[in-house]
Amino acid sequence: MKVIYMDHAATTPIREEVITKMKEAYQNIFGNPSSIHAYGREARKYLDEARRTIASYIAADEREIIFTSSGTEADNLAVIGAAIANKEKGNHIITTKQEHHAVLHATEYLEENGFEVTYLPVYESGRIHVKDLEKALTDETILVSIMYVNNETGVIQPIEEIGEILQEHQALFHTDAVQAIGLLPINVEQLQVDLLSASAHKINGPKGSAFLYVKEGIHLQPQFYGGEQERKVRAGTENVPQIIGFEKCISLLQKEKDKQYDSYTRLKERFLTSLRENGIDFEINGDEEYTVPSIVNISFPRTEVEMMLTNLDLEGIAASSGSACTAGSIEPSHVLVAMYGEKDERTTNSIRFSFGKGQTEEMMEEAAKRIADIVRRIMK
Numbered sequence: 001m002k003v004i005y006m007d008h009a010a011t012t013p014i015r016e017e018v019i020t021k022m023k024e025a026y027q028n029i030f031g032n033p034s035s036i037h038a039y040g041r042e043a044r045k046y047l048d049e050a051r052r053t054i055a056s057y058i059a060a061d062e063r064e065i066i067f068t069s070s071g072t073e074a075d076n077l078a079v080i081g082a083a084i085a086n087k088e089k090g091n092h093i094i095t096t097k098q099e100h101h102a103v104l105h106a107t108e109y110l111e112e113n114g115f116e117v118t119y120l121p122v123y124e125s126g127r128i129h130v131k132d133l134e135k136a137l138t139d140e141t142i143l144v145s146i147m148y149v150n151n152e153t154g155v156i157q158p159i160e161e162i163g164e165i166l167q168e169h170q171a172l173f174h175t176d177a178v179q180a181i182g183l184l185p186i187n188v189e190q191l192q193v194d195l196l197s198a199s200a201h202k203i204n205g206p207k208g209s210a211f212l213y214v215k216e217g218i219h220l221q222p223q224f225y226g227g228e229q230e231r232k233v234r235a236g237t238e239n240v241p242q243i244i245g246f247e248k249c250i251s252l253l254q255k256e257k258d259k260q261y262d263s264y265t266r267l268k269e270r271f272l273t274s275l276r277e278n279g280i281d282f283e284i285n286g287d288e289e290y291t292v293p294s295i296v297n298i299s300f301p302r303t304e305v306e307m308m309l310t311n312l313d314l315e316g317i318a319a320s321s322g323s324a325c326t327a328g329s330i331e332p333s334h335v336l337v338a339m340y341g342e343k344d345e346r347t348t349n350s351i352r353f354s355f356g357k358g359q360t361e362e363m364m365e366e367a368a369k370r371i372a373d374i375v376r377r378i379m380k
Contacts (some may be wrong), residue, residue: 001315001316002295002316002356002366003317004316004317004318004359005318005356005358005359006306006318006353006354006355006359007111007319007352007354008202008294008354008355008356009152009154009179009202009208009294009295009320009352009354010203010354010356011201012203012204012205012264012357013204013358014201014204014245015205015248015249015252015357016208017204017248017252018204018205018248018249021244021245021248022206022241022242022244022245023048025046025240025241025244026027026066026241027185028051029042029046029208029240029244030042030043031043032201032237032330033047033237033238033240034227034229034237035163037366039130041192041379043054043278044242045151046240047200047238047240047243048062048264049247050243050244050246050247051065051067052209053250053251054246054247055213056252057186057250057254058186058187058198058213059107059186059187059189059190060188060213061216062202063216063231064210064213064214064215064216065212065213065214066127066211066217066230066231066234067209067210067230067234067238067239068210068212069239070199070207070210070343071102071178071197071199071202071208072258073223073357074197074198074199074210074211074212075102075103075106075145075174075197076102076106076274077142077220077222077223077225077233077234078145078174078195078212079093079095079106079107079110079145079174079231080106080109080222080223081101081220081222081223081233082142082143082172082174082194082195082220082221082223083110083142083143083217084117084221085219085220085221086142086143086172086219087115087142088298089140089142089170090117090138090139090140090141090170091115091140091142092116092140092141092142093110093115093116093118093141093142093143093145094118094120094133094136094141094144094145094146094171094332095107095117095118095119095120095143095144095145095146095155096120096121096122096128096146096147096263096338097117097119097120097121097122097334097337098122098126098147098148098150098334098338098339099176100147100151100176100178101143101176102146102176102178103147104334107119107145109365116140116379118136120133120136121338122338122339123156123339124287124339124340125286125290125339126153126155126285126290126291126335126339127156127157127158127198127287127290128145128146128157128158129255130158130165131198133146133165133309134165136169136352137169138158141169141170141171141173142171142175143172143173143174144162144166144171144172144173145173145174145175145176146159146162146173146174146175146176146245147175147176147177148175148176148179148184149177149180149184149292149295149320150179150188150286150335150371151184151295151313152295152297152333152335152336152352153285153286153291153292153297153335153336153352154179154286154291154292154294154295154296154297154354155286155291156180157175157199157288157290159175159191159193160190160191163191163192163193164192165372166192167192167278167322170225170251171210172195172218172237173193173194174193174194174196174269175193175195175196175197176197176288177186177197177198178197178198178199178202179202179294179295180198180201180292181198181199181202181253182202182253182260182362183257183261183292183293183294184262184292188213188215192212192217193213193294195212195213195214195218195343196212196263197210197211197212197213198211198213198297200242200245200246200249203249203355204249204252204357205245205246206242206245206246206366207273208239208242209210209239209242209243209245210246211246211276214233214306215222220233222234223236223300223337224236224360225339227337247302247363248326257299259294260357264272264292264294264355265292265293265353267293267359267361267364268293268294268296268355270361270364270365271296271355271364271367272284272296272354274364274365274367275280275298275371277367277368278302278368278369278370278371279352279377280299280371280376281299281375281377282298283299283301283302283346284296284297284299285297285298285299285339286337286339287319287344290301293351294354294356295354295355296354296356297336297348297350297351297352298351298352299346299350299352300349301349301379302349302351303349303377303379304348304349304378305321305348305350305351306350307377307378308349308351308375309321309351310360311374311378312351312374313334314369315370315373315374317367317371319351319354320351320352321333321350321351332347332359333347333350344351348354355369359367
């Protein structure tokens, strides 16, 4: 039985081209980019080239890209770093109830240290209402952090509209774009964001490589202390080979993003059509009009998530109940609780399926057939 991987929102397999590029870097570019000798200068050249490529992809300046080890670190640096650096202007932060835990746990930490946090509601569509944001803004608000695409439902938030609202306010605007990069156009000037996080392993790159866009002129409180790497914001020797791997991913996306979007759309449509053809009852969580094609979150009535995941694994289908960071937890999804309330059965019977490279429409048909068999077996 062939295993069908449908958990690309958790992580993606590294592309062969990226592995080749990184292998060359590991073998030939071992200098410390902070060193002034020839080996260090060579490493610095590749680091600078990667920074320019990635900055160009999001319409930023290369000086505005800070390399980090993960999306979580980038989110923490943005949220905690911005809050502490701007606390003389106020102590109020706004985010949403359905953020990734990299943001939610960061805001909880700030609450423990004297900051006030407003958690905006999300509605059954999976989206916020911008009027709620406007009402929540005060003279003390110094930061707004709202993710671009939710990692569990694939729902897109109105980032550009939020950016427009915040133009006349002192609050900095951060968005976690980890699930958006490679699927949605990202132009930081058009979105009017001040801070933006992204990670390589969501776009067929290496784990351990990510970046934070920091708009020129914005000051962040460093979270690491040591050397003066990354504009004195993120101490530590840069992982040049993995950053080169990230650059390769971005270079490939620049050529393929439209084709990739269409491919994921066909996979998702084939999967959902096949589920319907197999005659099982299911509901899609979130407004389909505002979702990316790479993620679908499905409620299977009269089932239970742990049993479903166990059976999916036994039948050779890799999927999840939401964020990989909470895998194994029996707690309901905080995202679905925010959308539907704690007592709604969708919070405990929903599975996330996500699409990516290496999948075919035939695989989607086979996956739908196996899932239908599982649902029918459980319901008996």
